[in-house]
Amino acid sequence: MTKLGSLKSEKRLLDRQAADRIRQHILQGILPASTRLLETQLSEELEVSRGTVRSALAVLAREGLVSQVAFTRWQVAETSAVDAWELYTLRAALEALAARLAASNMTANDGKRLRETGAELATAVRENRFADVTDIDFRLHQKIVELARHGRLAEQHDYILQQVRFHMVHSGFLPRDYSALVDEHTALIDAVINRDLDLAERLARIHNEAEVKLLSAFVEQKNKSAVQ
Amino acid sequence: MTKLGSLKSEKRLLDRQAADRIRQHILQGILPASTRLLETQLSEELEVSRGTVRSALAVLAREGLVSQVAFTRWQVAETSAVDAWELYTLRAALEALAARLAASNMTANDGKRLRETGAELATAVRENRFADVTDIDFRLHQKIVELARHGRLAEQHDYILQQVRFHMVHSGFLPRDYSALVDEHTALIDAVINRDLDLAERLARIHNEAEVKLLSAFVEQKNKSAVQ
DNA sequence: TGAATTTCTATTGTTGACAATCAGGTTGTA
DNA sequence: TACAACCTGATTGTCAACAATAGAAATTCA
Structure with a gap:
């Protein structure tokens, strides 16, 4: 799993930018199906707060690329x-x-x-x-x-x-x-x-x-x- | 095997519950089309933090009941x-x-x-x-x-x-x-x-x-x- | 006057700290 | 051994303080 790199210094909402980056990695297969996603780890790689990452993950969940198990984990969607x-x-x-x-x-x-x-x-x-x-x-x-x-x-x-x-x-x-x-x-x-x-x-x-x-x-x- | 009666899936996330309440008000017409929604006001009425309200509004935006103008305002969706x-x-x-x-x-x-x-x-x-x-x-x-x-x-x-x-x-x-x-x-x-x-x-x-x-x-x- | 510019304020955006929860390991007991 | 109850560390959920922004109000200056 390669690093995602920092955001900042663009004008769109930070959480959307974060979602863009994560989405890109998922669609390129860098983050394969069912991979667990840790909020802390993502927030460090993207250099944004955990709250922002959470918001980004929520966006991706609504798009069907990520799924949430409440209180427990986020993961890249499964395929079947x-x-x-x-x-x-x-x-x-x-x-x-x-x-x-x-x-x-x-x-x-x-x-x-x-x-x-x-x-x-x-x-x-x-x-x-x-x-x-x-x-x-x-x-x-x-x-x-x-x-x-x-x-x-x-x-x-x-x-x-x-x-x-x-x-x-x-x-x-x-x-x-x-x-x-x-x-x-x-x-x-x-x-x-x-x-x-x-x-x-x-x-x-x-x-x-x-x-x-x-x-x-x-x-x-x-x-x-x-x-x- | 877990007990049959364990309804611990009742534990819904707070932001979803907040979204439920706001959604209900919108669908009943209590909050009419184009009404401005203030995060602070909602958070006081629902007795949750502003962050939670924000997250709820994001859910409703995805459902098409609310729209967001970045950095500026949330409002109930318009109708045409x-x-x-x-x-x-x-x-x-x-x-x-x-x-x-x-x-x-x-x-x-x-x-x-x-x-x-x-x-x-x-x-x-x-x-x-x-x-x-x-x-x-x-x-x-x-x-x-x-x-x-x-x-x-x-x-x-x-x-x-x-x-x-x-x-x-x-x-x-x-x-x-x-x-x-x-x-x-x-x-x-x-x-x-x-x-x-x-x-x-x-x-x-x-x-x-x-x-x-x-x-x-x-x-x-x-x-x-x-x-x- | 009135157009441009600068405060000012209400509101949204972002963050780090703290609370709640869970999975897994450990202990104690039959 | 089997299994339930209890820790424990990692992780997610919630909050309240702080920063950034847009739009309104006040001010400047031709």
Whole structure:
């Protein structure tokens, strides 16, 4: 577990900054699932008070990345196949709604920027830059959600995506069939741009459901092997 | 094996208890939308420290009932027609998923209890106990979500429902057509119990979308008249 | 006058000290 | 040995003092 380094001298609330740093470490896998988090230790590494750390941990708990056992301990969230299932079913429902709304809001300018991101994804796949693919994939989905212009939906979707990322990092999951991935995204983008509400919604749902089984299986296997 | 009667999980954290109290006041309309909340005042009234109140307010902020302006103020959330639209569109998507999952999990025993709540609703309407109707209505939907056995979905749905309640109290919204309300719920319950996944999903969605326009209009009108 | 600047004050943000609680080890007893 | 009751140290929960900030009020100066 590497040190987190000091905060201070920025303008945002300290507890949010602390949460940002801890979140980053969790999402990068530096703090793996189920790791115990000690308030005192974190407060020393981040050079803030324990109260501030507590507040940061509360933020992360609400985001689903950390869990609290009252009076006893904080820990990085656990991962399970059930979690993976929950995440993907929820994600499918949210993105289906987002795709429909985005399609109905679509303008020429939004469409252009959406296609650009889609092209980025295709290029990254073509050049075998697999590390980038995941990032672009996430960014693409976030962009569609933005176009839905729905604050609560965007917030909720962000949390879900964060947890998905966490599960992926923790289990070592990677997409299997990259060309299918590009095709699915292209079809989705087209449907949104063409303002085909029903198709956009359906494609968003299908795209997600395809991945749920893969990730669930991965997480399950990873956890089984960790027990041995 | 611990003793059966050990209810030591009653020991709830103080900040959660404080949040409960404040939440209650907000949902009852005692603290109306946009009311400024002073940490010191709350801490005196609740007889806890300011830090505890702060933590409670953070909880409520995450639930969407309170908003924070950094370094400046806390206040009860505002209400708008856009909020109402967001709530109902999200609610429709979540309950559609819940209805589908509930239908696919359905057992004879679950079905019986679901019908009981449905009957309660019908009785309350028949006896013109309109105050009770809303409560039972909410409970019924929560029950369906429970049957979906999906932790994150349930949590998210709870938050949304809370905010809907808040908007209803604030705007003075009441259902318009009680017999249609009973019919819609009966049809939904039947679909879930008959394990008709597609129908259950569709009915849940339609039921919600019917109400979105009404509540939006109500909230908008309420806010307009408040400006004068 | 009135725009810019400087107090001033109410309120929020952060901290370190103290209290409550828990897990695990130790002792005492059948 | 088995097991319950009692310590003990580590850790979390709560508090009240102190610092920083924003916005209002007072002051300056063209």
